[in-house]
Amino acid sequence: KQEVTQIPAALSVPEGENLVLNCSFTDSAIYNLQWFRQDPGKGLTSLLLIQSSQREQTSGRLNASLDKSSGRSTLYIAASQPGDSATYLCAVNSNQAGTALIFGKGTTLSVSS
Amino acid sequence: GAVVSQHPSWVICKSGTSVKIECRSLDFQATTMFWYRQFPKQSLMLMATSNEGSKATYEQGVEKDKFLINHASLTLSTLTVTSAHPEDSSFYICSAQDRGPGAFFGQGTRLTVV
Numbered sequence: 001k002q003e004v005t006q007i008p009a010a011l012s013v014p015e016g017e018n019l020v021l022n023c024s025f026t027d028s029a030i031y032n033l034q035w036f037r038q039d040p041g042k043g044l045t046s047l048l049l050i051q052s053s054q055r056e057q058t059s060g061r062l063n064a065s066l067d068k069s070s071g072r073s074t075l076y077i078a079a080s081q082p083g084d085s086a087t088y089l090c091a092v093n094s095n096q097a098g099t100a101l102i103f104g105k106g107t108t109l110s111v112s113s
Numbered sequence: 114g115a116v117v118s119q120h121p122s123w124v125i126c127k128s129g130t131s132v133k134i135e136c137r138s139l140d141f142q143a144t145t146m147f148w149y150r151q152f153p154k155q156s157l158m159l160m161a162t163s164n165e166g167s168k169a170t171y172e173q174g175v176e177k178d179k180f181l182i183n184h185a186s187l188t189l190s191t192l193t194v195t196s197a198h199p200e201d202s203s204f205y206i207c208s209a210q211d212r213g214p215g216a217f218f219g220q221g222t223r224l225t226v227v
Binding site: 004034043049089093105106 | 156223
């Protein structure tokens with residue numbers, strides 16, 4: 001059974017710092033991995049999607065890497081801003097497109113000004 | 114990207130009543146939609162897979178008679194929480210996929226049963 005773990009559970013940093021969020025999964029046979037942002041009481045916003053054949057994806061100040069063989073992904077946030085404060089969720093799609101995602105518990109990020 | 118709309122965003126109901134939550138794919142057709150539940154400080158947990166024109170597939174431990182799912186069209190799935198109790202209070206969220214690999218989520222529904 002696929003399990004997704006995110007470390008740390010919470011992180012507080014001052015504005016401007018670069019930071020790394022970690023995600024690990026137990027079964028390396030994944031179809032893709034997706035990073036989401038969730039603001040309190042809100043839905044999910046997709047940030048980056050990495051296909052199993054890819055090693056990284058970039059969008060603005062965000063960079064996500066994938067090491068499928070070791071079951072790990074990282075989300076790198078450059079020059080953090082207070083507006084980045086949110087919970088970041090990692091999710092894997094274990095089978096194929098059209099199947100449900102398996103989520104980690106998330107990392108709650110707080111960026112202070 | 115594709116847009117998924119979920120309604121209502123929040124609802125408060127009395128214990129014993131039923132609540133219906135709608136999930137719509139606005140600009141694409143979704144043969145499959147998913148319903149998740151999220152308790153505070155917990156991960157999103159899959160409740161069921163909603164298939165257009167057929168019965169939903171429920172995850173282990175989810176009561177199908179309590180959480181009724183109807184996927185009547187390619188753009189609409191509904192989740193009805195029947196005879197709601199305070200322990201059903203949670204954040205419910207749906208997702209759907211278009212032809213691409215990514216999943217798109219609704220805004221979520223905060224259900225409070227009093």
